[in-house]
Amino acid sequence: MIRINRRTDYAVRVMLALARHAGEGRLSTQQIQDQMLVPRAFLQRIIADLSRQKLIKTYTGPNGGLELTRSVETFNLREIYEAIEGPLLISDCLEAAGVCPLDKGCPVRPRWACLQALMARELEAITLAELVADADKIGQFQTR
Amino acid sequence: MIRINRRTDYAVRVMLALARHAGEGRLSTQQIQDQMLVPRAFLQRIIADLSRQKLIKTYTGPNGGLELTRSVETFNLREIYEAIEGPLLISDCLEAAGVCPLDKGCPVRPRWACLQALMARELEAITLAELVADADKIGQFQTR
């Protein structure tokens, strides 16, 4: 099935919350949980993934919390997607030569490859900065 | 995960086999199985789906078999995808209003909607006729 899973969706919300708070210090998991309506234990693991992939920097202890590792404009949806779900790969046939029994002779494979490239480009084109701008327009996700 | 599943991939192969045989009578499940390297019992169910969605017409009995219901140019990848996996829906948030707790206020949802529309357009743009042309070029899937 071609479906973006909920973990990725939540990850985008986390990044968005941090982006809207950029320059104003750290945000804790607790604060994000309240803002973004994501179950705590689940959220913790998503945050750990984002941290492991170096999209965010985390600090333990009182006054700990999270912050983005780079400026808001430099993040895009593809990066967030891949931090959670791994490399974008819309068909097993594209993984490596020899996986598909039809392999090189398959007329369908180049089409999947093309579609995948298109999606990758499209996801890359959507930056976190744009999402912040949209969110500001809508007026949701207000932190104060 | 954003991944086209194997059933859809097989369905495309079935349609391709039928397309290449168009105008030359029916093709049996057995023949397609041999050509396309798909396990029999699995293939039968995929064919039943294609039949149920009226992409192919089937006939029982000796000299039975399958054929396309329309001309080759009128089929596209989206149609085949949806016959097997149901309507294209890349995020649960797009399914219906109210599914997402953030709902209307979500800045991410319009982006998913846009991405989904793009994919739909792209899948529609690839016709079975084009795949046949590609297959002819490559020289694979020869039936004689």
Add this chain to the structure above:
DNA sequence: TGGATTGTTTACTGATTTGGTAAAGAATTC
């Protein structure tokens, strides 16, 4: 009519993914 041939339907299985919970552990601050 009855057997051979071909598609249809349904039930089942094991492996993997998904969405989520829980808790022990480690780092940091005060």
Add this chain to the structure above:
DNA sequence: GAATTCTTTACCAAATCAGTAAACAATCCA
């Protein structure tokens, strides 16, 4: 050393995926 915050691991139920098996129904032909 206690409180706070992130990290890691183990676990769970439900859904999906890939595939198997077999009973069943329709059709053709002798």
